[in-house]
Amino acid sequence: MSDHTSPLPYRPCVGVALFNGEGKVFVGERIDTPGAWQMPQGGIDEGEDIEAAALRELQEEIGTNKAELIKIHDHPIRYDLPEHLRAKLWNGKYRGQKQTWVAMRFTGADGDIDLNADDHPEFSAWQWVELDKTLDLIVSFKRKTYEEVIGIFSDLV
Helix, strand or coil: CCCCCCCCCEEEEEEEEEECCCCCEEEEEECCCCCCEECCEEECCCCCCHHHHHHHHHHHHHCCCCEEEEEECCCCEEEECCHHHHCCHHHHCCCEEEEEEEEEEECCCHHHCCCCCCCCCCEEEEEEECHHHHHHCCCHHHHHHHHHHHHHHHHHC
16 A cells, blocks of 8 residues: 655565575564564665665564575565554655565574563564465555565576
8 A cells, every 4th residue: 555645755674585494484562562463674774785684674573593594585575654653654754665575594593582582572472474364464555565575486486
């Protein structure tokens, strides 16, 4: 769902499909939205490359960056925030996110994952799920994005 009337820019962001040895992906339940799960994601700092941003976000959100790059999708996927969230997030500076999605292979063990490693945890719980099952877990405004992510990374499962 796109709001073509908003003059606000999209926030540059990286999304990470982190695959374990069984071909399942990591999802975390958002602390601020119980019942809403998502893959790790976050802003790209100025001058930061995509792989470095992905590894930094993993470290911040799941407490480990034990992962190796499999694939970087060649074009960003955009989504708009619902109007009621737009003013609350990122000081109202963005209409949504422009995400570059990467697939990574988790090289650590489940015990390496620590949702409380950062001072500002994002997730309250986590699990490994089949890639196509992520659609059943996410908030509705990200559904189209996740449909695209499933399409671009389904060959990796």
